[in-house]
Amino acid sequence: MERAPARKLNKGILVGGLLVVLPLLVLFAGSFGKDPRAVRSPLVGRQAPPFSLRTYDGGEAISLARLRGKPVVVNFWATWCEPCKAEHGVLTRAAQKYEGKVQFLGIVYEDEVPRIDAFLKRYGSGYPALMDVGGKTAIAYGVTGVPETFFIGPDGTVVSKFTGPIHEEELEARIAQILGEAP
Amino acid sequence: MKRGALHQYRRRRVFRILLAIGSALLLLLSLAARAEERCAEGEACAESRPLDRDFVTNLVGPPRGRPLEGAELAARTHEIALRLRCPTCQGSSVAESPSATALNMKREVEDLLRAGYAPEQIFAYFEAAYGQFVLLEPKAEGFNLLVWIGPGILLLLGAAILVVYLRHRPEDEAEGASPVPPRPSRTALPDDEELARWVRKVREVAYGWPGGEPPREVP
Numbered sequence: 001m002e003r004a005p006a007r008k009l010n011k012g013i014l015v016g017g018l019l020v021v022l023p024l025l026v027l028f029a030g031s032f033g034k035d036p037r038a039v040r041s042p043l044v045g046r047q048a049p050p051f052s053l054r055t056y057d058g059g060e061a062i063s064l065a066r067l068r069g070k071p072v073v074v075n076f077w078a079t080w081c082e083p084c085k086a087e088h089g090v091l092t093r094a095a096q097k098y099e100g101k102v103q104f105l106g107i108v109y110e111d112e113v114p115r116i117d118a119f120l121k122r123y124g125s126g127y128p129a130l131m132d133v134g135g136k137t138a139i140a141y142g143v144t145g146v147p148e149t150f151f152i153g154p155d156g157t158v159v160s161k162f163t164g165p166i167h168e169e170e171l172e173a174r175i176a177q178i179l180g181e182a183p
Numbered sequence: 184m185k186r187g188a189l190h191q192y193r194r195r196r197v198f199r200i201l202l203a204i205g206s207a208l209l210l211l212l213s214l215a216a217r218a219e220e221r222c223a224e225g226e227a228c229a230e231s232r233p234l235d236r237d238f239v240t241n242l243v244g245p246p247r248g249r250p251l252e253g254a255e256l257a258a259r260t261h262e263i264a265l266r267l268r269c270p271t272c273q274g275s276s277v278a279e280s281p282s283a284t285a286l287n288m289k290r291e292v293e294d295l296l297r298a299g300y301a302p303e304q305i306f307a308y309f310e311a312a313y314g315q316f317v318l319l320e321p322k323a324e325g326f327n328l329l330v331w332i333g334p335g336i337l338l339l340l341g342a343a344i345l346v347v348y349l350r351h352r353p354e355d356e357a358e359g360a361s362p363v364p365p366r367p368s369r370t371a372l373p374d375d376e377e378l379a380r381w382v383r384k385v386r387e388v389a390y391g392w393p394g395g396e397p398p399r400e401v402p
Contacts, residue, residue: 016344020337042314049312050238110283134232135287142312144270 041161049140053130071178072152078109079119081146083165092126234294246299260293
């Protein structure tokens with residue numbers, strides 16, 4: 001019984017194939033575990049887009065320009081967003097803790113007043129909830145979903161952006177950053 | 184004759200009354216439709232705020248186009264919306280998505296065109312907020328160049344490999360006919376006895392090996 005002769009390895013094809021496949025493998029491997037939608041906000045380091053929005057209950061308009069000189073935390077949220085419920089308590093407690101030092105603002109994203117009212121009655125309200133009618137402010141901030149939280153320094157510059165439900169340690173660290181207390 | 188004229192007068196009167204009722208109904212219907220278009224009380228709907236021109240101009244400069252209206256505005260809005268990614272959808276454009284975010288973005292495009300901003304300025308405005316992610320056609324610069332020239336490079340590479348292969352192909356393969364008789368197969372016989380018998384017969388006929396057994400090679 002004879003064995004079939006072993007095929008000769010074509011080094012040219014091997015090298016060419018590796019040249020094409022290896023860079024692709026490196027590219028894909030580098031992207032593993034990363035959220036393709038988590039794009040760094042181009043707003044970071046720039047002046048925060050201005051807005052003047054009324055509170056959901058028809059109260060007076062709150063203007064970002066008038067808050068100049070004070071760090072501001074702007075949180076985009078909605079009553080239909082489950083992670084927003086999870087972070088609501090964290091933000092409310094922080095708003096109480098930093099009262100007078102940091103201004104917290106909630107901008108409601110694609111929602112209705114009765115729902116907002118019911119939500120805030122149930123989970124508590126620690127800072128103004130503003131209505132973004134027509135979504136112009138959400139567009140100016142490049143909001144791709146809720147919750148998203150922007151940290152604005154006293155000079156009106158966007159210091160950082162956090163996507164998703166924020167937890168206490170992260171919030172504390174970012175507030176320290178806009179207060180100029182970060183290590 | 185007199186009776187005929189009276190009858191005609193009555194018919195005209197009835198017709199006028201019916202026309203008035205019809206017009207009133209139409210008016211009422213259109214008013215109702217317009218009221219429905221507005222937001223229900225307390226609802227965050229399509230009622231739009233005016234464009235913050237100072238903010239937009241700070242970002243992309245003063246309007247470089249001409250203010251659009253009517254059908255041209257609608258057509259250009261759709262054209263631009265087709266090239267913007269809906270940020271809350273899975274790979275669809277602002278023009279194709281029925282989501283509230285996409286509708287708001289479309290309205291923003293419309294406002295910007297109405298204010299006279301050029302398409303490049305509108306893309307720059309959205310890019311300033313969302314980054315290049317929002318552009319469905321990535322810019323041909325930096326790492327993105329790979330997307331634009333990569334397919335061309337791969338095509339050229341493929342063509343080069345094909346040319347090299349065809350040039351170095353052995354002549355017998357290239358011509359399709361073999362002037363040299365094929366080398367007899369010396370591979371092992373199949374395990375199946377019946378099949379092995381037939382293979383031996385074929386070898387005997389084809390190669391002239393007695394009993395279908397290959398002759399021993401002389402070292």
